[in-house]
Amino acid sequence: MIADPEQSAARVQGEALARAGGRENATRFEPAEPAEGLPTEPLLIELSRPGTPGHQLRGHDVPRADFDRRLQRSALRLPEIGELDVVRHFTHLSQRNYSIDSGFYPLGSCTMKYNPKINEDVARLPGIAHIHPLAPDETVQGALGLIYDLERLLAEVTGFTAASLQPMAGAQGEFAGMLMIRAYHQARGDFQRKKVLVPDSAHGTNPATAAMCGFHTVSIPTDASGDVDLERLKAELDDTVVGLMLTNPNTLGLFEKQLLEVTDAVHKAGGLVYGDGANLNAILGIVKPAEMGFDVVHINVHKTFSTPHGTGGPGAGPVVVSDKLEPFLPAPVVVKRADGSYALDDDRPQSIGRLSYHGHFGILARGYTYVRMHGPEGLRQLSETAVLNANYLRSLLRDVFDVPFDRTCMHEFVLSAKRLKAASGIRTLDIAKRLIDYNFHPPTIYFPLIVDEGMLIEPTEAESKRTLDQFAATLKQIAREAEEDPELLTLAPHYAPVRRLDEVTAARKPIIHW
Amino acid sequence: MPTFTQLSPADREEMLRSIGAGSVEELFADVPAQARYPKLDLPPALTEMEVSRHLNEIAGQNISTKDWPCFIGGGAYNHYSPAAVSHIMGLPQFYTAYTPYQAEVSQGTLQVMFEFQSLTCELLGMDAANASVYDGASAVGEALLMAQRITQRERAVFAGSLNPHWQAVARTYVSAREVEVATGRVFVEDGQLHEERLLDLVDEHTACVVVQQPDFFGHIHDLDGLAEAVHERGALLVVCVADATSLGLLKSPGEWGADIATAEGQPLGLPLQYGGPWAGLMACRSEHIRQLPGRIAGQTTDADGRRGFVLTLQAREQHIRREKATSNICTSQTLLTIGITAYLSLMGPAGLREVAEQSHAKAAYFASRVPPGYRVLTPEPFYNELLLACPRPAAEIRSTLVERHILGGVPTEHGLLLAFTEQNTKAEIDGLIQALQEVAA
Secondary structure (H helix, E strand, O other): OOOOHHHHHHHOOHHHHHHHHHHHOOOOOOOOOOHHHOOOOOOHHHHOOOOOOOOOOOOOOOOOOOOOHHHEOOOOOOOOOOHHHHHHHHHHHHHOEOOOOOOOOOEOOOOOOOOOHHHHHHHOOHHHHOOOOOOOHHHEHHHHHHHHHHHHHHHHHHOOOEEEOOOOOHHHHHHHHHHHHHHHHHHOOOOOOOEEEEEOOOOOHHHHHHHHOOOEEEEEOEOOOOOEOHHHHHHHOOOOEEEEEEEOOOOOOOOOOOHHHHHHHHHHOOOEEEEEEOOHHHOOOOOOHHHHOOOEEEEOHHHHOOOOOOOOOOOOOOEEEOHHHHHHOOOOEEEEOOOOOEEEEOOOOOOOOOOOOOOOHHHHHHHHHHHHHHHHHHHHHHHHHHHHHHHHHHHHHOOOOEOOOOOOOOOOEEEEOHHHHHHHOOOHHHHHHHHHHOOOOOOEEOOOOOOOOEEEEOOOOOOOHHHHHHHHHHHHHHHHHHHHOOHHHHOOOOOOOOOOEOHHHHHHOOOOOO | OOOOOOOOHHHHHHHHHHHOOOOOHHHHOOOOHHHOOOOOOOOOOOOHHHHHHHHHHHHHOEOOOOOOOEOOOOOOOOOOOOHHHHHHHOOHHHHOOOOOOOHHHEHHHHHHHHHHHHHHHHHHOOOEEOOOEOOHHHHHHHHHHHHHHHHOOOEEEEOOOOOHHHHHHHHHHHHHHOOOEEEOOEEEEOOEEEEOOHHHHOOOOEEEEEEEOOOOOOEOOOOOOHHHHHHHOOOEEEEEEOOHHHHHOEOOOOOOOOOEEEEEOOOOOOOOHHHOOOOEEEEEOHHHHHHOOOOOEEEEEEOOOOEEEEEOOHHHOHHHHHHHOOOOOOOOOHHHHHHHHHHHHHHHHHHHHHHHHHHHHHHHHHHOOOOOOOEEOOOOOEOOEEEEEOOOOHHHHHHHHHHOOOEOOEEOOOOEEEEOOOOOOHHHHHHHHHHHHHHOO
């Protein structure tokens, strides 16, 4: 039984425990059998049988219209499958996935919290799901009002004065933010700033975004306590600095101890501070980024505000800004007129331009629902619980693995398997794969890049103590297995739909379609 | 107790003991004291029942395409999506999963990505596709950046009949690099739309020529010879599709010789959602595969030799290459591509062709009955969209259509842009014609 793995581990071989664990929580694989028993799901094209339509259209009610044959395509090889088999195909494929609804998903930096079901219901209301982005303003007053209100809610939570919901994901929010910073400098006649400072612990999107904005990046090292190295930062601050892209809490899960000194130093050099809001989940109602010297922050609605991650998106990446960046927000902007009605204002001469129609409105409606369900107290308690859960899990694991930065964490923390690797040759990758056998999703591994054999663990506020206890007991069990029977790890996973996959051949000889 | 957490007071105490902290507040000691625990001026929390009512009220203030006949297109189209599509996107093991970083427990996602890439290649007539970008507009921006990387040239030439929203978004994508974008002029002469010859705008600095097919005004161009002419000048041809149902019937970008092809995926079974989330399809010739942005799934085998799928060619991506990545894109639209893959599986080649033929036939029916005072400016052949010259400013006409409970198109400089799909019945179109007649004066 998985109920008390610690105790079970004492009397059962790890192998047997894993098998039992796999069955106990067998919500994701059907059947919950060792991998060799799982059939592979055919490709759609292999299921295709000519003459079996999956959907029937009503007949023409207007005369057919001819088309010049020269404009018509030669062939179209789409699958032909009946509706039942289409539904089964996708159901089978979904069962080959791990998901939040089926188990613990402590993927650091991704905030895999519970996605409340009410979000999905509201997003499917016809007045949310079936409105056209170019519909006349007078027919979409509810949508414009929701955008207007959500902008203000997000600005209040972060301490800023204005927002744009246009960015469709965090990376596009970064892009919008850095374009606004660029526009700010240029509007002041300052064209020499080309250098963006990025801590070495940052997400890869930060330097990639800076490059898209025509800047070059300088990496700032992390000091021994896990903070930005303030002296090295200061050494780079000159009149060519665009600004700093900073994640806080940072990707080690630590709140920058010298944050005010850091932002102050950047401002003194004439730069602005971009805040990557990936880790906002730790600080709702705890502290407002605007009050710590950030000039613009993007918000990952799919992380902090519970909208589903959807196997890799859709996300939403609104930006919140201070007064000095407000003129540069993406256009159009939703405005409220004197009579209480809403309209789109495209007359924004200093705007960085357009990124989308109105952002990922279907996602924003979900995020709005979530914010409204919490209120000020609820948001604060949410972040407090996320931080409590992370620190508790950390307290259970800090003696089992290396703790590169041994201090109170925020909503996530980093462990390292460096010592274990030296002793047994077992790598973090092996631990991750073995966690799969116990029906847990592995944490983020090998990120941030500055931690050897790192595991970034983010439990979120949504998990129960029982789940955290089970996860910690399982990691301890795996650490024991690493010493006693390392093959259990190096050959893991044993109980997944597939065994380890050959990524090298996949990249060398890419097969990317049928 | 906040919503969606599961700790009892006893749990909290026990957890704090394990941590060695006296209170939760102690955990925030690194947060500057003067800024800690600010006041949040937010409305009070609503229960699920209250928030459900509130959101129903908001939704009720919007007119959906289920309420009134919809003739709005301009980049998003009101096609029918079979019920199964929404249910497949609603499978919890899809929508509550994330990026397939751990391939062994993400085979469902990875296989759909592979299937989606295969369908994208087939639809667009190209060799290689990624697993999507944000939408059709950002796909144009990414295509432009990709063409610049391939040709090592900076300038772009846009057809004047390229969707203006896409043009605006693509310009934002290259705005920081101060790229010159030349746009062909569109004008009305002899009662028809005309466009400046694009090749006249191409010079030795031009990375790509970007055209939309069918174009923003619905016209289907004969692109024969364009690719060759563009290549002779050392540039690439980018062909972009707005209403991807047209690919059930019309020549693909690949057949017209495109080097890079993009499409808006929304018409393939995705709800309009006031502009998103949708998905952008993006494909290229095989020699450019390593310049594609975004995620790509590849087929491989596992340790037992079984077929499996992984994220591949990751050396293009931001988490590996950082500032040298092909794009900063990370989280994108995978769930939407699951919907598109399901839609295309259900429709099959005959179903998609039928959607295309009916959408075109509806537009043709309207064009044959244009009321007095109006004139179709879009030259033949057209697909399912028409630019209509009006006796009064197009915005005014649209407002009067709203009074008659019709979502009546997109106003432009030259007239009202009307779109038709298989969902528009003959009776709806007759109603539109009558309403236009009434509001002409």
